[in-house]
Amino acid sequence: MTLSWTGLTSPNVIRDALLFKSAYLFLFLSGPRSRPPFVGLRILRARAERALLVDRPVGWKVPSPQRHHIVGGMLFGTGWAIADACPGPIATQLGQGIWWSVFTIAGLVTGIAIYLRGQRAAAPVTEPSAATTQPSAVPG
Amino acid sequence: MLIGFGAKVASGCTAGNGLSGSAMGSLASLAATVTFFATAIAVSFLTEAV
Numbered sequence: 001m002t003l004s005w006t007g008l009t010s011p012n013v014i015r016d017a018l019l020f021k022s023a024y025l026f027l028f029l030s031g032p033r034s035r036p037p038f039v040g041l042r043i044l045r046a047r048a049e050r051a052l053l054v055d056r057p058v059g060w061k062v063p064s065p066q067r068h069h070i071v072g073g074m075l076f077g078t079g080w081a082i083a084d085a086c087p088g089p090i091a092t093q094l095g096q097g098i099w100w101s102v103f104t105i106a107g108l109v110t111g112i113a114i115y116l117r118g119q120r121a122a123a124p125v126t127e128p129s130a131a132t133t134q135p136s137a138v139p140g
Numbered sequence: 141m142l143i144g145f146g147a148k149v150a151s152g153c154t155a156g157n158g159l160s161g162s163a164m165g166s167l168a169s170l171a172a173t174v175t176f177f178a179t180a181i182a183v184s185f186l187t188e189a190v
Contacts, residue, residue: 015184018180018181018184019181019184019185019188020181037159037160037163038162038163041163041164060164062164062165062166062167062168063151063166063168064167064168065167065168065170065171065172066168068149068150068151069150069151069157069168069169069171069172069175070171070172070175071149071150072146072147072148072149072150072151072172073146073150073157073171073172073173073174073175073176073179074146074175074176074179075142075145075146075149075150076142076143076146076147076149076150076153076172076176076179077146077175077176077177077178077179077180077182077183078142078146078179078180078183079141079142079143079144079145079146080143080154080176080180081179081180081181081182081183081184081187082142082183082187083143085143086143086153086154086155087143087144087147087153087154087155088153088154088155090143104143107141107142107143107144108141108143108144109144110141110144111141111142111143111144111145111146111147111148112144112145112147112148113144114141114144114145115144115145115148115149116148
């Protein structure tokens with residue numbers, strides 16, 4: 001709803017921000033959109049609150065930067081600039097009934113599917129084959 | 141497609157890396173966020189010029 005109210009479902013708003021024609025997106029992301037999670041997460045951790053769905057204490061592990069963060073950021077940034085939309089606004093566009101969002105969401109889902117297919121293809125086979133697990137027929 | 145594929149490779153999008161990850165103080169999220177903002181700005185200016 002926040003994305004809808006603030007007009008970030010409009011590709012023109014994102015385009016103007018990325019071309020520095022408007023500071024709206026940057027002001028929104030650096031203030032009202034980022035401070036609540038920053039403060040809220042720390043309050044939850046300080047009070048040792050438990051997560052509702054998994055009933056575990058709220059906490060987090062912070063990963064160190066790796067190559068895939070940079071490569072993925074470049075790919076994502078390219079797509080963001082071409083479509084002038086990212087996953088949040090795309091979902092909001094669909095919720096608003098903007099018909100052409102079906103094309104961006106189709107592209108988004110296709111990209112995720114390609115990644116997952118690649119991951120599955122690259123994953124090592126963990127199931128040992130039947131030939132290697134059968135005990136030797138020759139008695140010792 | 142690049143949005144979906146890139147978000148999976150970077151382990152997050154504008155919300156996951158840019159907002160939640162950065163709020164957690166994750167350097168990985170900050171690196172991804174700076175990269176996708178810089179790339180998006182560069183590509184926007186490139187496509188505007190063409």
